[in-house]
Amino acid sequence: MAIPVPGSQVRGSTTGKPIMALLDLLGRTWALGIVWNLQQGPATFRQLQLRCEQISPTLLNSRLKELKILQLVDMQDSGYQLTQQGMELITIILPLGDWSQNWAKHILKEEN
Amino acid sequence: MAIPVPGSQVRGSTTGKPIMALLDLLGRTWALGIVWNLQQGPATFRQLQLRCEQISPTLLNSRLKELKILQLVDMQDSGYQLTQQGMELITIILPLGDWSQNWAKHILKEEN
DNA sequence: CAACACCGCTACAAATAGTGTAGCATGCCT
DNA sequence: AGGCATGCTACACTATTTGTAGCGGTGTTG
Structure with missing residues (x-):
């Protein structure tokens, strides 16, 4: 899949x-999911695989390539981690965590 | 694909x-992309297809089904539109528009 | 009423993307 | 040298997405 360069x-x-x-x-x-999981700190390839419970190494690798090229993630001694840009992005997205809780309540309430 | 109900x-x-x-x-x-495009206001199925430039009707329909069940989108006389929840979601995500511009500058600068 | 123009949506085959398992190559520690 | 962990690739299988065609329904117009 072609990398979506702006x-x-x-x-x-x-x-x-x-x-x-x-x-x-x-x-x-x-x-x-990868970006979200990197928010808890740097991780090695295999640690990241574990955090993502069910991702295949093939796909993890190709997403990481894309994220590296687009400068949201990079690899250091401590493993893969968010770049400055990646952190800005996650900062914007972070409120989704709380929001999703209310959303869940709303959906489950309606279902009854 | 199973619908991701919280x-x-x-x-x-x-x-x-x-x-x-x-x-x-x-x-x-x-x-x-669908949610983002609905932000500009309600749209009929076919209008939405146009806004999304290249989406196939098959996929548009199945995404809409998911979004309806998860109460982010619904259909009224005026067409498909964001629900209250959908609007909250888009509000959170909206800053991505501006952010992406800076991100683009950053990437393109580095590429030279 | 017939012809037309929309509408939401479905069918289905071909193309593309993702999974899961195995394992290679490399480096480190003992 | 042997053992272990690492990042990552190979590859066959399965699931998802695309693209085109078109169905059945609802106006609208002549």
Whole structure:
């Protein structure tokens, strides 16, 4: 799958708008999950595999490649970790944690 | 694909934590894109297809089903639109628009 | 009423993406 | 040298997505 570099055509948009590249990237299986799991700190490849409970190494590796190229993640001695940019991104997304709890309550309430 | 209802097992997590259901949902192809596009207002099925430039009707329909069940989207006379919950979600995500612009600058600068 | 233009949506085959298991190559420790 | 952990690849299998065609329904217009 072509890496959604902002400025180029991506899945779902020919305009090259950065937001479209980002939505393409984050909309890929496991991309959000990987970033979310890295939030708890750096991890080696295998640790990250464990945090993601069921990701295949093949896919983990290809997502990490994409995330590295797009500079949201990099690898240091301590393992894979979020870059400055990656942390900014996660900061924006973090409120989803709390929000999802209310959302869950709402859905489960309606289901009865 | 099973719908990621919070409280049940979802892709990547056996715990049933709402955030995991949400990450599963949003990590599916086009889910984020659909929500993002609905932000500009209600749309009929076909209008939504156009907004999403390249989505296939098959997939659009199955994503919409998921989003309806999970109460982020519903259908009214005016077409598909975000629910109250959907709007809350998009409010959280909205800053990604601006952020992505800076991110793009950063990446493209480094590439030279 | 017939012809037309929309609508939401489905069918289905072909193409693409993801899974799961095994294991290679490398480096470190004893 | 032997054992162990690491990052990562190979590859066959399965699941998901695409793309095109078109169905059945609801106006609207002549």
